[in-house]
Amino acid sequence: MSAAAALADTETVIRLENVTKRFGAVTALDDVTMDVAPRRMNVLLGLSGSGKSTLLRHVNGLHRPTSGRISTLGVEVHDASARTLRELRCRVGMIFQHFHLVGPMSVLENVCTGKLGSLRGPRFGLFSYPRAVREAAMAELASVGLADKAFQRADTLSGGQQQRVAIARALIQHPTVLLADEPVASLDPVSSAGVMELLAAISQERDLTVLCSLHQVDLALDVADRVVGLNDGRVVLDRDAAGMSRSDALEVYASAPAAPEPVRPAVAARTARRVPRLARAGS
Numbered sequence: 001m002s003a004a005a006a007l008a009d010t011e012t013v014i015r016l017e018n019v020t021k022r023f024g025a026v027t028a029l030d031d032v033t034m035d036v037a038p039r040r041m042n043v044l045l046g047l048s049g050s051g052k053s054t055l056l057r058h059v060n061g062l063h064r065p066t067s068g069r070i071s072t073l074g075v076e077v078h079d080a081s082a083r084t085l086r087e088l089r090c091r092v093g094m095i096f097q098h099f100h101l102v103g104p105m106s107v108l109e110n111v112c113t114g115k116l117g118s119l120r121g122p123r124f125g126l127f128s129y130p131r132a133v134r135e136a137a138m139a140e141l142a143s144v145g146l147a148d149k150a151f152q153r154a155d156t157l158s159g160g161q162q163q164r165v166a167i168a169r170a171l172i173q174h175p176t177v178l179l180a181d182e183p184v185a186s187l188d189p190v191s192s193a194g195v196m197e198l199l200a201a202i203s204q205e206r207d208l209t210v211l212c213s214l215h216q217v218d219l220a221l222d223v224a225d226r227v228v229g230l231n232d233g234r235v236v237l238d239r240d241a242a243g244m245s246r247s248d249a250l251e252v253y254a255s256a257p258a259a260p261e262p263v264r265p266a267v268a269a270r271t272a273r274r275v276p277r278l279a280r281a282g283s
C-alpha cells in the first residue's frame with residue numbers, strides 16, 4: 001500500500017504526519033510520517049537516542065511536536081487542549097520500563113489507581129474506591145495471572161510481576177491503544193518473554209492496538225505484527241514482521257552513525273605529548 005493510500009485509511013488509529021521534534025540543538029524526530037492500524041502489535045526498534053520514547057510521548061500528547069501533525073483516535077493531539085488530552089489519556093494507556101507503581105501500596109490498590117482519571121476527587125486507601133472499581137481491578141489482576149498477589153505490597157513482587165501489575169492498571173481503563181516504553185528493559189530474558197507474550201495475547205483478545213519500543217530484536221520478531229525502525233529520529237524500516245529475518249531487522253542498527261570513541265584523559269595527555277615529536281619526525 002502506498003503511503004498516500006495508507007493515510008487515506010479511515011481505520012488508522014494513530015497517524016503522524018511530517019513530525020519533527022527538536023530539543024534545542026537535538027533533533028529527536030526528523031520528519032516522521034507513519035500510521036498505525038487498529039488491533040495490532042507494533043514494535044519500535046532503534047538504538048538508544050533514536051527517538052522511540054519521544055515518538056511514543058507524542059502519541060498521547062506528553063510532547064508537542066516542533067512541526068507536523070499527530071492524530072490519535074481521531075483527536076488532533078498536536079494542538080489539543082489540556083482537557084482533551086486528559087480525556088484522550090483515558091483511552092490511551094501507557095506502561096514504562098520502571099513500572100511506576102507505588103511500592104508500599106497493595107497490588108490491588110495500585111491497579112485501582114488506573115481509574116483515577118475517571119473518578120472525582122482524591123482517594124486514600126483501597127476502600128475509598130467504589131466496590132465496582134475494586135472488583136474490576138481484581139478481574140484485571142486475574143487476567144494477568146496475579147490474583148493471588150492482590151493484597152501484597154507492590155514492592156515485594158519481582159520485576160516481571162510488577163510490570164504485569166502495571167499492565168493491569170492500564171487495562172482497567174479499557175484503553176483502545178496501549179503505549180509501552182521499553183516495558184522489558186529492566187527484566188531478565190524469561191520475564192521479558194513472558195511480559196511480551198502477555199501483551200501480544202491481550203492485543204489479540206481485546207482488539208487493543210499496542211505500540212511498544214524494544215531493544216530485543218528476537219523478541220520483537222516473536223511477538224510483533226509490524227516492526228518500525230528508527231535511526232537518528234528517522235523511520236528507516238516499516239514492514240510486517242511476518243517473513244522478516246533477524247538480519248532484516250538488524251539493518252535498523254547497521255545504518256547508525258558510528259559513535260566517536262571516548263578519549264580518556266591519560267590517553268589524551270600522552271597523545272598531546274607525542275604529536276609534536278611525530279610532527280618533527282615527519283618533517
Ligand SMILES: Nc1ncnc2c1ncn2[C@@H]1O[C@H](COP(=O)(O)OP(=O)(O)OP(=O)(O)O)[C@@H](O)[C@H]1O
Nearest residue numbers: 023026027028046047048049050051052053054055
Ligand atoms: N526532554 C528532553 N530534553 C532534551 N533532549 C531530549 C529530551 N527527551 C529526549 N531527548 C533527546 O532526544 C533524543 C531521542 O531520545 P529518546 O529518549 O526518544 O530516544 P530512545 O530511542 O527512546 O532512547 P532509549 O532507547 O535509550 O530510551 C536523544 O538525543 C535524547 O537525548
